[in-house]
Amino acid sequence: MSEQHRPLPDSTLSLLAEGYAWLPDRRRRTAGPAVRARVTGRRTTALRGPEAVRFFYDERHVHRHGALPEAVRGTLFGHGAVHTLDGEAHRVRKAMFTSLLTGPGNVAALTESVAGVWDEAAASWPDRRQVVLFDEAARVLTRGVCRWAGVPLEEDAVRDTARDLVAMVDGFATFGPRHWRARRARGRHERRLARLVEAVRDGTATVPQGSAVDAVARHRDADGEPLAPRLAAVELLNVLRPTVAVCWFTAFAAHALHRWPQHRGPLRGGDAAYAEAFAHEVRRFYPFAPFVGGLASRDLSWRGERIPARSLVLLDLYGQNHDDALWDEPYRFDPGRFLGRAPGRDVLVPQGGGDPRTGHRCPGEDVTVSLLRTLAVRLARLEYDVPPQDLRIPLRRVPTRPRSGFVLTAVRPPA
Numbered sequence: 115m116s117e118q119h120r121p122l123p124d125s126t127l128s129l130l131a132e133g134y135a136w137l138p139d140r141r142r143r144t145a146g147p148a149v150r151a152r153v154t155g156r157r158t159t160a161l162r163g164p165e166a167v168r169f170f171y172d173e174r175h176v177h178r179h180g181a182l183p184e185a186v187r188g189t190l191f192g193h194g195a196v197h198t199l200d201g202e203a204h205r206v207r208k209a210m211f212t213s214l215l216t217g218p219g220n221v222a223a224l225t226e227s228v229a230g231v232w233d234e235a236a237a238s239w240p241d242r243r244q245v246v247l248f249d250e251a252a253r254v255l256t257r258g259v260c261r262w263a264g265v266p267l268e269e270d271a272v273r274d275t276a277r278d279l280v281a282m283v284d285g286f287a288t289f290g291p292r293h294w295r296a297r298r299a300r301g302r303h304e305r306r307l308a309r310l311v312e313a314v315r316d317g318t319a320t321v322p323q324g325s326a327v328d329a330v331a332r333h334r335d336a337d338g339e340p341l342a343p344r345l346a347a348v349e350l351l352n353v354l355r356p357t358v359a360v361c362w363f364t365a366f367a368a369h370a371l372h373r374w375p376q377h378r379g380p381l382r383g384g385d386a387a388y389a390e391a392f393a394h395e396v397r398r399f400y401p402f403a404p405f406v407g408g409l410a411s412r413d414l415s416w417r418g419e420r421i422p423a424r425s426l427v428l429l430d431l432y433g434q435n436h437d438d439a440l441w442d443e444p445y446r447f448d449p450g451r452f453l454g455r456a457p458g459r460d461v462l463v464p465q466g467g468g469d470p471r472t473g474h475r476c477p478g479e480d481v482t483v484s485l486l487r488t489l490a491v492r493l494a495r496l497e498y499d500v501p502p503q504d505l506r507i508p509l510r511r512v513p514t515r516p517r518s519g520f521v522l523t524a525v526r527p528p529a
C-alpha cells in the first residue's frame with residue numbers, strides 16, 4: 115500500500131497533548147510536501163509556505179463552512195461568525211470589519227484610546243506591591259476597546275469583562291474547565307450585547323455614529339437583511355475579544371525585553387521603525403494561533419499530494435513562522451530581520467495569510483501591530499523589577515503564555 119493510501123490513526127489526542135509542537139514535529143518526520151493525518155476523524159492535509167498560503171486562501175480550493183468544530187464556534191468565534199462564511203456572504207460581512215478596522219484614522223483612534231487607558235493605569239502601578247502584566251493589559255485593552263467601540267462599560271464591570279473576554283480565547287482548545295468557563299463567558303456577553311444592539315435599533319440607547327456598535331447594528335448582510343441581535347453580538351465580540359487578546363502579545367513583549375534587554379534602548383528612544391520591527395518579531399517568534407483550517411472544496415492536488423473533497427486542510431501558521439527555509443535562525447529573537455524590510459504578505463502569517471479584504475486573513479492586523487508597538491514602547495520606558503517567577507511558556511498549552519502572567523514589582527514611573 116502506498117504511503118498516501120495507508121489508513122491513518124486519529125491524531126486528535128496527540129494534537130491536544132502536543133499543542134504547538136504537533137504539526138512542526140510531524141513535518142520534520144515527513145518526507146513529502148505535506149503532513150497527512152486524521153483529526154476529529156477527518157482525513158487531514160497540513161501545508162506551509164507562501165505558495166501553500168496562496169493555495170489555501172483560494173476559495174476554489176478551500177472553504178470554511180462546516181470546517182470549525184462546534185467547540186471552537188461555541189467559545190472563540192461564536193455561531194454564524196464571519197470566520198465560518200464563504201463567497202459573497204463572507205465578502206459582505208468582511209467589508210464591515212475592514213471598514214471599521216483598517217485605515218490610519220481607525221487604527222490611530224483605537225490605539226490612542228488604549229494608550230490613554232494604559233497611561234492612567236500605569237500611573238497607579240508604583241503604589242502596588244506587584245502587577246501581573248497579562249491581567250493588567252487585559253483590563254487596559256478591555257477599557258480602551260469598549261470606549262472606542264461605543265460599548266458602555268461601568269468601572270466596576272471592567273475586571274469581570276476582561277476576565278470573560280480572555281476566557282473566550284483561553285478555553286477554545288481544551289475540554290477541561292477552561293472550556294466551560296469560555297462557553298459561559300460567551301453566553302453572558304452575547305446576551306448583554308444583543309440587548310445593546312436592540313436598544314440602539316429602537317432608539318432607547320445612543321452610541322457614537324460610526325462606532326463599532328453603530329456599524330454592527332446598521333450592517334446588512336448579502337441578503338439585504340440586518341443581523342439578528344444575537345449574531346450582531348457575535349460580531350461585536352469578534353472586535354472586542356481579539357483586541358483584548360493583544361494582552362498575550364503584551365506579556366510576550368515583556369518576556370522578550372526581559373530575556374534580551376538590548377531591545378529596550380531603541381524602543382525607549384522612540385525609534386518608530388524599530389518599534390514596528392519589534393512588534394512583527396513578537397508576532398512571529400511567540401506562539402499564539404497554531405494553524406487555521408478549512409475543507410477541500412473538491413478533489414485537489416498539492417505538489418502531487420492528493421487532497422480529497424471535504425477533507426480537512428490546515429495551514430501551519432506557527433510552523434511557517436519558524437520554518438528555516440523562510441527565516442534565518444528562526445528560533446533567534448531578532449527584530450532586525452524586519453528593519454528596512456516589510457514582512458512578505460504570505461511569509462509572516464501569525465494572523466493568517468492572503469488578502470484580508472477578499473480572504474479570511476485577520477482584519478485586525480494593523481490594529482494589533484499598532485497596539486503592540488505602542489505598548490512595547492511604554493513597557494520599555496517603564497522601570498520595574500522582575501522577581502523570581504515561572505516564566506516558562508509551555509508549548510503544550512494552546513493558547514500559551516508565560517506561566518506567571520509576567521509579574522512586575524517595584525514599578526517606577528518613566529523617567
Ligand code: HEM
Nearest residue numbers: 196197353356357359360402403406465466474475476478
Ligand atoms: C481572523 C489571529 C487580532 C479580528 C483571524 C485569524 C487569525 C487571527 C489566525 C484567522 C485567519 C484565517 O482564518 O485564515 C489574530 C491574532 C491577533 C488578532 C493572533 C492578536 C491578538 C485581531 C484584532 C481584531 C481581529 C485586534 C479586531 C479588532 C479578526 C476577525 C477575523 C480574524 C474579525 C475573521 C476574519 C475572516 O474570517 O474573514 N485573526 N487576530 N483580530 N481576526 Fe484576528
